[in-house]
Amino acid sequence: MISRRAAWFLVLAGVFNIVIWPRFGLAIWNDERAWEGAVGDSTPTGFLWVHAVLIVAAVTIAIGVLLVALNALRSRRRRPA
Numbered sequence: 001m002i003s004r005r006a007a008w009f010l011v012l013a014g015v016f017n018i019v020i021w022p023r024f025g026l027a028i029w030n031d032e033r034a035w036e037g038a039v040g041d042s043t044p045t046g047f048l049w050v051h052a053v054l055i056v057a058a059v060t061i062a063i064g065v066l067l068v069a070l071n072a073l074r075s076r077r078r079r080p081a
Helices: 004-029 045-077
Strands: none
Touching: 004 045
């Protein structure tokens, strides 16, 4: 069983990653290296695709961590002390 302290740490880690990675994605989207020509109006480069895959993976893992942490907190609340 996960301790309450560890579960809250995982909640914070999950929320942090869900907040931070999309902001990083916006920075990558606006980066000149992500596009062959004009930013947002041309063909995306490998730079954009690689970072998009990393961001999607990181957010997916963060959601999983958050769900595990919330389930741990919920199960601790249901168990009698």
